[in-house]
Amino acid sequence: MPVRRPLGDWLRERGSGLMFLALVIGAGAGLGAIAFRWLIKWATLVLSGHADYSATPGAGHPWLPGWGSWFLLLAPVVAGLVYGPLVQRFASEARGHGVPEVMYAVSERGGRIKPQVSLVKTLASALCIGGGGSVGREGPIVQIGSALGSTFGQWVKLPERRLRVLVACGAAGGIAATFNAPLAGPFFAMELILQSFTIESFGAVVLASVMASVVGRAVMGNEAFLSLPAFHLHSPAEFGLFAVLGVLIGASGVLFSKVLYLVEDVCDWLWRGPEWLRPAVGGLLLGGLLLVLPQMYGVGYPVLADAITGNYAIGFLLLLMVGKMIATSLTIGIGGSGGVFAPSLFVGAMGGTAFGLAAHALLPGIVASPGAYGLIGMGAAFAGAARAPITGVIVLFEITDQYSVILPMMLAVVVATLVSRTLSKSTVYTTKLRRRGIDLEASHLRGSLPDSTVASVMEELPRTLPADTRLREAADTLAASGHDVLPVVDSSGQYQGCVTARAVAEELGKNERVSDTVGQLAELPDTVSSETKLVDALEVLVGAEGSGVPVLTADETELVGWIRHQTLLSSMRTAAHAS
Incomplete structure (x- = not known):
């Protein structure tokens, strides 16, 4: 008779056990993404009076008649007073944009992440975004899903090799569910989190992504994340313009990363009080910026969609582009919690659409759809900031359902990646770790080699x-x-x-x-x-x-x-x- 293996041994040692765990983590990440988006919606509703304030920028809070838009000065402060002590007391890793912490945990800590990070990151990021923090949802959901995968993997005592894979499964599931992007989830996990490719790990993250997408679609529907008009190329000559766009927007992605850490350094230099109070005091600065440019409130996808569909002039697009860089950098600098993926898309959309409008004015016979340049600029900016070209192409295709621009998207993203490599050694994610003396690229190459001569x-x-x-x-x-x-x-x-x-x-x-x-x-x-x-x-x-x-x-x-x-x-x- 065959010997029956204990359940724990099956989960730890067999490939089928890892696939089962990937499905469990994928379902958990999908539920986490649903809960996270629900919390953001309600935090935004309470603190701004609107389900998404960036859809009605400049409006007053319906619960505060007579205040007009002046409530924007206090919304980030109130949010900071709640999430600042929460992060400081229970999980300091929840501060910032999240993805670097997951990359560090996978590379240097064997995939071990504190169990409380999931809950703290969920609450802190929802409050930060709901209170006007100009950051994205992807960093938090990656950290939430990864922490879930790490916690579950540690509970069943997985070896480090498989624990890392389970962390990547959580990241892939979170991305897939929150953006309805089952293809982008695995490539994000492989390209940025694991930074390697094996059949076993790829199979696991794909299963997690599929399960998370099924759970997410069952609750949130199966529509493309961004609803945009169909864009088409007018002339083959536009490919030259798309290459130029890749250069300019790729450089903008690098600039965004530089501004982010410059503002963070300035905030570190200026602040002398307790860290738990920093988000609230810094929230006054953020609130002042929101009074001037209310389109920066929260993630800002409605503003992004309006820009690509042609509702803004070139000058205002460039103002929004610079404003997003500053607003996101300030949100992170004062101790806020949120991602930089969505802001990089925003920066690319504004710069790309402005480029498209200018090209259309100069070459009307060649450029027919300025919005297509905004769409492609989104991918180019992410490639310039994160240097993840595969993820950039796939995620933009999935969240917009615009296959017609896939070829120029590939061209612009590759050019932007090359520009990024030329201008900077680090990405928007790895810079944070390099500043702590952690070089993930060298560590990944070195593997188990001792750091000696x-x-x-x-x-x-x-x-x-x-x-x-x-x-x-x-x-x-x-x-x-x-x-x-x-x-x-x-x-x-x-x-x-x-x-x-x-x-x-x-x-x-x-x-x-x-x-x-x-x-x-x-x-x-x-x-x-x-x-x-x-x-x-x-x-x-x-x-x-x-x-x-x-x-x-x-x-x-x-x-x-x-x-x-x-x-x-x-x-x-x-x-x-x-x-």
């Missing part, structure tokens, strides 16, 4: 080959050495490069005249010195012809050792056991 692990230098060594003799030396590559030196002992056994064998096997000495076959691999970090040495080894490379002194003038793939693997195993 080659000098700590290098081996003794194998026998060198003089440059004038005959090929037959070199072949014998290589065979006896146990290495498939050896360093080559000249008559004075100066390093000339390396020669591989394969290169020697190929030359000896040719029918035509062969090279006489190894000096003619020597190639210079990328340099590794004794001071090189192990993670950088790994990159050199991956691109090297043989299984090892020589190690030079720090001034790269003298051979001092040798490093092999096996050496780094041993270092990784040692580090893993030590941890």
Whole structure:
């Protein structure tokens, strides 16, 4: 009779167990997204008197007759007085835009997130957005879903490898349900949260996304997230304009990230009081901005839709674009809780539509739909800020249901991503972690490698080959050495490069005249010195012809050792056991 495995072992060890957990987390993330949107609606209704104040900017609060729009000065303050102490007391991770904290938890903490983060983030972000905070819903819902996945995974004692996947499942489910975007959820999770791709993890996040979408659609319907008129390309010549748009809006996405952290630095420098009071006091500044530009209240999707459908002039579009950068940065800087994905879409929509209107005025025979440029600008701005081109293309297609602009969207997003890489090392998400001294890109590449130099692990230098060594003799030396590559030196002992056994064998096997000495076959691999970090040495080894490379002194003038793939693997195993 087959041995029955305990339920816990099945969940922890079997692929089918992980898929079951993904479905559970997807359903939970879907319910969380529904609850979160409901809380935002009611918080907005209580604090502004409207279900979405940005749909009627400048209106008065119906519960406060005679106040007019002056209630906007106090709405962020009241919200801050509630969520500020809540965040400070129970989960400081709930402050800010959320996604960096999830990325850090997956990369550096094995997917472990405090259980209370889900509840605190839900309440804090709903109050912040409902009180006029000019932030998005995606950061909070990613953190909420991820915390749910982490909590459940820790409860069933999943190993870290699978716990990370379950965190990504929560993120994917949250995105899928809140935006009705079942395709965007998995790619967001893979591209930004896990930053890797395996069949098992992709299958799990897809199942979570599907389940969350089913739950979300059962309650919120199956309409596209943004209802926009159909856009079509008028001329193939527009592709050149879309490339220019990618450059400009990609740079705007980078600018948005820079402004965000600049304003946050200024707020940190100015504030000297207790952190729990910071959102309320800073709320006075935010309220003052809302009095001047009430379109910045909350997420602002109605304003975004009005812009793309052509209801605003170029000057006002640019004002809204700059205003959103400042309003979002101020909301985060004063300690607010919310995402930056929706604001980046807003920035792109304003800038893109302004570009489209200008292009239409100059080239009316080529540009027929200025709104299409706003739609494509949304994806380009997100690509410039977050450097996630796949997610940018897919999520914009899903939330707008505009397949007709998919080709120019792909072009603009790729151009914007390249511009972003040129202008900045970090994204709007990774900058927050880099400022704490955490480099996720290096950490992901390093894996389990210790953060030390080659000098700590290098081996003794194998026998060198003089440059004038005959090929037959070199072949014998290589065979006896146990290495498939050896360093080559000249008559004075100066390093000339390396020669591989394969290169020697190929030359000896040719029918035509062969090279006489190894000096003619020597190639210079990328340099590794004794001071090189192990993670950088790994990159050199991956691109090297043989299984090892020589190690030079720090001034790269003298051979001092040798490093092999096996050496780094041993270092990784040692580090893993030590941890």
